[in-house]
Each structure stands twice: as C-alpha cells, then as structure tokens.
Amino acid sequence: MTKAAVMGAGSFGTAFAKVLCDAGTETVIWARRGAVAESINERHVNPDYLSEVVLPDGLRATDDHREALAGAGVVVLAVPSQTLRTNLAEWAGVIGPQATLLSLAKGVESGTLMRMSQVIGEVAGADANRIAVLSGPNLAKEIAQGQPTATVIACPDSARAIALQRACATGYFRPYTNTDVIGCEIGGAAKNVIALCCGMAVGIGLGENTLAAIITRGLAEMTRLGVALGANAKTLSGLAGVGDLVATCSSPLSRNRTFGERLGAGESLESAQAAANGQVAEGVKSCSSVRALAQSYGVEMPLTDAVHRVCHEGLTPQEALAQLLKRDMKPE
Structure with missing residues (x-):
C-alpha cells in the first residue's frame, strides 16, 4: 500500500x-x-x-x-x-x-x-x-x-x-x-479572486442579480486566461472551473468570499485579515499575480483588475463597481 x-x-x-x-x-x-x-x-x-x-x-x-x-x-x-x-x-x-x-x-x-x-x-x-x-x-x-x-x-x-x-x-x-493541469490550476487561482469580488458585492449590500453577473463574467475571464495559456475550455466548464467558482463565490465557508464581505462593509485590508484568525484568503495576493499573468498574455480581466485595485491601490469597492459599470457596451 x-x-x-x-x-x-x-x-x-x-x-x-x-x-x-x-x-x-x-x-x-x-x-x-x-x-x-x-x-x-x-x-x-x-x-x-x-x-x-x-x-x-x-x-x-x-x-x-x-x-x-x-x-x-x-x-x-x-x-x-x-x-x-x-x-x-x-x-x-x-x-x-x-x-x-x-x-x-x-x-x-x-x-x-x-x-x-x-x-x-x-x-x-x-x-x-x-x-x-x-x-x-x-x-x-x-x-x-x-x-x-x-x-x-x-x-x-x-x-x-x-x-x-x-x-x-x-x-x-x-x-x-x-x-489538463493548466485548466485546473487557472480555475483554482482565478476563482479565489472572483469570490473576493462577490464578497465585496455582498458587503456593499447588493443582491443575487449582481452575484450571478459577477460569477458568470468571472467564468468568462478565467476561461479566456486558461485558453490563452493552453487549457481546454471544457475544463473550465466542469468541476475545476464553474463548480469551484460557484462554491467559493456562494458559500459563507469560503475564506475569500468572507474576506471580500468585510472589505465591502468598509473594513481595511489589515482589519479584515485580523478577523480571519490567521487563515489565508489566497485571492488577496493572487489577484495581483493573476492580473499580471493575464496582462502578459494580452487577456482582459476587468473583475480581477478591480479586485487588485481595491486590495492594493486604495480603490473602494463602491468606486470599483462604478468603474465596471462605466465600461464600454459590447456583445456578450
């Protein structure tokens, strides 16, 4: 054995x-x-x-x-x-x-x-x-x-x-x-970032329509990045992609979503980390590296960019939401 x-x-x-x-x-x-x-x-x-x-x-x-x-x-x-x-x-x-x-x-x-x-x-x-x-x-x-x-x-x-x-x-x-190792890894990394975004929306007081939109557009982001790196798009529509994304974005057991809620409610990064009792919200650091990886491949990831700017550049969740809604209209 x-x-x-x-x-x-x-x-x-x-x-x-x-x-x-x-x-x-x-x-x-x-x-x-x-x-x-x-x-x-x-x-x-x-x-x-x-x-x-x-x-x-x-x-x-x-x-x-x-x-x-x-x-x-x-x-x-x-x-x-x-x-x-x-x-x-x-x-x-x-x-x-x-x-x-x-x-x-x-x-x-x-x-x-x-x-x-x-x-x-x-x-x-x-x-x-x-x-x-x-x-x-x-x-x-x-x-x-x-x-x-x-x-x-x-x-x-x-x-x-x-x-x-x-x-x-x-x-x-x-x-x-x-x-498909690439697809599984990109799904696992990107979903933490999108869960932070969902948590911020909940912390602000937004409802299910907003969360559904973030999850769906987040899936589009992670799929674009995965495919650019050589992943199979089908992997991101399976358990390692949409499955992991839904669980992490929806559950109060998710550290990343819970962390995002605290940020959306107005807590600082430091106080939110202290409230997490030492458990790591991977998306806080991964948002920057996922964003940089996407930029190196010319892949657009607006939600990931917004999370990075909230966590590391002083943008408030409300300001990030307003900027996302002002983006140019386009086909889905």
Missing part, C-alpha cells in the same frame, strides 16, 4: 488527510507545530483547524518533515501558494525520486507568475508526469463532515492520476481524472 504524506495541517490539508485515511490509504500529516501533531495523535483533533471534527484513529501526525516524507509514494502539498516554494525547498531533498507530488495550493506565484505545478517542477526537479493538482468545489469543512463532494485530479500521466483517484475515493468524496 502506498503511503501518503500530507504536508500542511491547515483546513484543507486536514480534511484531505481524513479523506485519504477513510479511503484506506496509510497517511501521515506534517504540522508546523508540535502541539498540533501531538493533539492529532493523542486526541484525534486538530486544535487549530476543523477542531470540531474527530479525525481517524489511523491518521498519524508529526512536526518532523523527514519523518513524514520517509517512504511516501504520494506527497500532498497543502501549504499556501505563496509559501510553497520556500517550504518545498526545505523538503525536496527528502522526497523520493519516484514519488507523485499532488498540489492542493491554488494560486499564481507572485513575481515569477508561475502556476503551482511549475513551481513544484522547478524546486523539486520533478518531471511534469510526476506532478498532479487537485481542484474542485471542495470546501474543507463540508468534506471533513463527510458531505458528498466531487473533485478533479489532473496529471499528464493518466496512470498516476488513476492511482491518486483510487487513493482518495470514498463514499462521500468522488474524484474524477483529467490531463
């Missing part, structure tokens, strides 16, 4: 480690703090994330990355997108030369404008066929509660994708396979 090492004990890392265990996969989770690892081992609870969920007895935890990675055939990278490079640089020398690297991170790296699979390939020196990504409408709390959900595992090597599919398939977690 293949051992899986989940590197990161945040909300989604914890939820996915539970999924792997429930699927019968031997799993160890790496936590940055020893106290978290101890709690998981002794009380079967992560005290920092999803603390109301009882974790499987078989899930082991450690704060020693060498111990977590020893003998792991699957390495699940469950750290935020903007810290993935630093963390992976520390771990790379311990990862087995044939291990499959599965990214849960959703974002575009600041500065380099690399997708997460590209960062993994560069830092770990791994061939693209060893790198997979997971993306879909996957809110961590609902997964941890065992509520039915579906996801996409994308990898250029179909055999590895199928092996990962079998390693995490349960009665409540249904993974599909795909070879």
Whole structure:
C-alpha cells in the first residue's frame, strides 16, 4: 500500500488527510507545530483547524518533515501558494525520486507568475508526469463532515492520476481524472479572486442579480486566461472551473468570499485579515499575480483588475463597481 504524506495541517490539508485515511490509504500529516501533531495523535483533533471534527484513529501526525516524507509514494502539498516554494525547498531533498507530488495550493506565484505545478517542477526537479493538482468545489469543512463532494485530479500521466483517484475515493468524496493541469490550476487561482469580488458585492449590500453577473463574467475571464495559456475550455466548464467558482463565490465557508464581505462593509485590508484568525484568503495576493499573468498574455480581466485595485491601490469597492459599470457596451 502506498503511503501518503500530507504536508500542511491547515483546513484543507486536514480534511484531505481524513479523506485519504477513510479511503484506506496509510497517511501521515506534517504540522508546523508540535502541539498540533501531538493533539492529532493523542486526541484525534486538530486544535487549530476543523477542531470540531474527530479525525481517524489511523491518521498519524508529526512536526518532523523527514519523518513524514520517509517512504511516501504520494506527497500532498497543502501549504499556501505563496509559501510553497520556500517550504518545498526545505523538503525536496527528502522526497523520493519516484514519488507523485499532488498540489492542493491554488494560486499564481507572485513575481515569477508561475502556476503551482511549475513551481513544484522547478524546486523539486520533478518531471511534469510526476506532478498532479487537485481542484474542485471542495470546501474543507463540508468534506471533513463527510458531505458528498466531487473533485478533479489532473496529471499528464493518466496512470498516476488513476492511482491518486483510487487513493482518495470514498463514499462521500468522488474524484474524477483529467490531463489538463493548466485548466485546473487557472480555475483554482482565478476563482479565489472572483469570490473576493462577490464578497465585496455582498458587503456593499447588493443582491443575487449582481452575484450571478459577477460569477458568470468571472467564468468568462478565467476561461479566456486558461485558453490563452493552453487549457481546454471544457475544463473550465466542469468541476475545476464553474463548480469551484460557484462554491467559493456562494458559500459563507469560503475564506475569500468572507474576506471580500468585510472589505465591502468598509473594513481595511489589515482589519479584515485580523478577523480571519490567521487563515489565508489566497485571492488577496493572487489577484495581483493573476492580473499580471493575464496582462502578459494580452487577456482582459476587468473583475480581477478591480479586485487588485481595491486590495492594493486604495480603490473602494463602491468606486470599483462604478468603474465596471462605466465600461464600454459590447456583445456578450
């Protein structure tokens, strides 16, 4: 049986480690703090994330990355997108030369404008066929509660994708396979930005018509960017695109939507971050890198541009909305 090492004990890392265990996969989770690892081992609870969920007895935890990675055939990278490079640089020398690297991170790296699979390939020196990504409408709390959900595992090597599919398939977690890594990654990165925009609209006090328009036009934005990078447009109309977009833009469990609501209600970026209790709203940083990536390919993304300007250039959500509505009329 293949051992899986989940590197990161945040909300989604914890939820996915539970999924792997429930699927019968031997799993160890790496936590940055020893106290978290101890709690998981002794009380079967992560005290920092999803603390109301009882974790499987078989899930082991450690704060020693060498111990977590020893003998792991699957390495699940469950750290935020903007810290993935630093963390992976520390771990790379311990990862087995044939291990499959599965990214849960959703974002575009600041500065380099690399997708997460590209960062993994560069830092770990791994061939693209060893790198997979997971993306879909996957809110961590609902997964941890065992509520039915579906996801996409994308990898250029179909055999590895199928092996990962079998390693995490349960009665409540249904993974599909795909070879379109680019499409899955762009969908995962862009939806966080659009969710921030939806949250801002809710914070202002706007209703369902506005949210439906933002989601629909946001899908158009992410599809344009994905296709420009070489993705299949069908991927963005599936679970990793519209599915993830709807869940993240609609649910109060979404960190990005909740963060956007606070901004729309008039909170500063700093106070909204403080209210998030340390949990990362990926879209705050990704909006700038996604915007820069789109500009480098000549792709127009007005919603993403508006979110960037609110988060990083001092524009108010009300001003951003007014500017969007003043854009030139055009066919859909």
